[in-house]
Amino acid sequence: MTRLPASLLPEGLTAAVEEASGARVVAVRPRGGGGASRDGAELDLAWPDGRTASAYMNYDVHRAGAGDDASFLREAAVLRALSGPLALAGVRVAPYYASVPDQRALVCGLVAGCDRFGAITDPVQRDALAADFMAQLAALHRIDIAKQPIEGMGPIESADVFARRRIAGLRAGNSGRAWDPLIHLALDWLEANIPADMPPPAIVHGDAGPGNFLFEGDRVTALLDWELVHYGDPMADLAMLCLRMLFQGFVPLPQAFAAYEAAGGHSVDRARLRFWRLLFQTAFARRSRYDDPDAPPPPNLGMNLVYSTIHRRVLSQALAEAAGVALPPVAMPDAAPGAHDRSFAVALDDIRDTIVPRLSDQQAAVKAKGLARLIKWWRAIERYQPGFHAAERLEISAALRRDFPDHGAAWSAFCQAVSDGGIETEAAIILCNAHAAREAALLADSMGGLAETRLAPLD
Template sequence: MAPADLLPEGLAAAVERASGARVTAVRPRGGGGASRDGAELDLAWPDGRTASAYMNYDVHKAGAGDDAAFLREAAVLRALSGPLAGAGVRVAPYFASVADQRALVCGMVSGNDRFGGIADARQRSALARDFMAQLAALHRIDVAEAPVAGMGPVEPAEAFIKRRIAALRSANSGRAWDPLIHLSLNWLDANVPTDMPAPVIVHGDAGPGNFLFEGERVTALLDWELVHYGDPMADLAMLCLRMLFQGFVPLPEAFAAYEAAGGHKVDLARVRYWRLLFQTGFARRSRYDDPDAPPPPNLGMNLVYSTIHRRVLSEALAEAAGIDLPPVALPEAPIGAHDRSFAIALADIRDSIVPRISDQQAAVKAKGMARLIKWWRAIERFEPGFHAAEKQEIEAALGLEFANHAAAWSAFRDEVAGDRIATERAIILCNAHETRDAALMADAMGGLADTKFAPLE
């Protein structure tokens, strides 16, 4: 099989045109996060130079943001690999980008990305200090004097916030309209921070899992797809989100290291605000059942991330609004009628399929399928009882009776959309809804099932 045959049609040729190098080998790999595919490439230039590279790509544009976001990512990596290299921000060297297929090709960098696997406490602290120093170095770049070519105009953080809220409101429409997103955007709109500093380059997805390291030194910051100009506190807030999925040092220690390395004074109120804004964006419900939406590369992991983000958003919104959340009823239920068939399928994936797969990308997808099967099993067993409990709660809140759960949930959505229900009651009902959805996904999430934001102080 020719190397080009392992990639979407036309992608290898486009990379060759953009890089000036011939693609001599392709090894498919798992992509970045839940939205992007990936591959390792071997490249050969006419002058005899060769290099190995990693390419993220998203030919369906599934979950990767707008075209401008991709162009910003390519632009900042090009700059930090070249004219801004003196800033000391370590990145994988930029080779090429293909905008119409969201393909970004950078040189391979040595290092490990599993911070959580470090057992030595001294190494963890030293490495965390170096990572926070990298963020401080990024935030010290004077973009007023030297804006990054291709990243667009430098604008105040308030403009980014207003545009982001407007975009999320616009997207929260039609069949996918979401009361939790609506309530969160209402709070964010009413509480925009004031007196933010001059804008800096914000990595946008900084934290464990998105940097490589060797020993106590960061070798490269990765995954710049959310880069933008804005408030430096936004990167500290994103660190909180990354820590939902991977361990790091305690946040007070990380923040102190950031300030000691020359970063901005940490403002916890702004960190909380950005944390909620980013969480609202990540918590948009996955439309896996939308026939017009392209399928995500890994539906199982996509649903895991979405479910966690939504539950945590409901909790963070309640905290921001000063609401004490009551316990959520999770009715027990007998084993479902098809439990044995689910168990057999899971055993086949675990014991026979995954051990025999040499293709890393296929193995990742097989594990994602196992997560889906666990979810389907929980739906069969628990969803009827969960729906009954939620119907009763909505009836009590609205003072009405409904024929079934679907009618009750539809009426609740209408009341929130019209701002006819008290905000506190609405947030409590949304939290109960997301807590139950998370309970259905708990087996598929494994150790992530109970993850929460780490304390800020």
């Protein structure tokens, strides 16, 4: 349906897109954005010379998504290059039209294809498509950036420098009210275990995997969502493939790795892959700050909470594995439905049965489903959180050999002990895992089939 654009996009964005692209925006159709981090819209564009095109625009005017302004500039730069000067490298992307850095808006041509790899039922098609996707990563990693640096991507830096900078950035962000013992412990391990044998840097997509590419049949038509692109270790892309498989199915990793190597990719180094996997999990697992009045509102709070909570649970398990810590079972006290359980159920029924079916605006439907996830979470908090807090207070009391009047005091003392080194690392990791497991249990109903997702085996 064609609608006037001015009322459907943030103020000033339509005019900015027209100035950057040289085209007139003649129609806007709001759509869900890139995952949980960005808003989106389809645009119909018309140039003065008579050319027309349909385009897709991601935008993040509140800067609530992944990365920063420099990341956005790198994303725009690599898409501009792969659409033009580096097109012969064979990496398939949506054609670049324009970017608006001050609103983090990126406009590219629409590309035919489906993004639901997990919906493929034909095993022959799955295997062939997975092999073509891994060949696309291999082609990206083969680009000689020493000979063909990308204008706008910034200086080329070695992968170990990138790792140290990311760790330092995460360390700086883990402060104040947002300080998190799980992030602190993970960064300690990462800082002590940066691989010493990093290869020369390559272009790393940064978020490669199912859901971030379009396909037709057994052929990839475009790699999507480049907002985390950087120069670095090719194993970082294979690590991100592992993380994306938490949310969408793919072929077994040994099969994917073999296809990547057969297509001319780098030799797969599982030790380096594990390091990057843990680093990226740590970045994704940062606590949400959406109750902070100074934090930007997310495009989809329900899905943001689901993703970050899954990453926290998986991070706690992966950190324990890396540190050689055996995790005991986590106590999950049951409880009767809360006092407001019926009200929550009525609201959920209204969203499912009345509101979503009547929404013709796809973006609004996505946000309505996100609200349903929040209502399920609030219902679980009312029912289970008091018992979870009581169990955690007792566990912290036993670990610190002190009694605490309430959960808040116990958790504050535990955080202080982790920060000061006043608790053994093994005990701290076990308590962080229990905390993350209970957080995930509160969101289990919101997660649906993702509630028990685990990292796929590398071998």
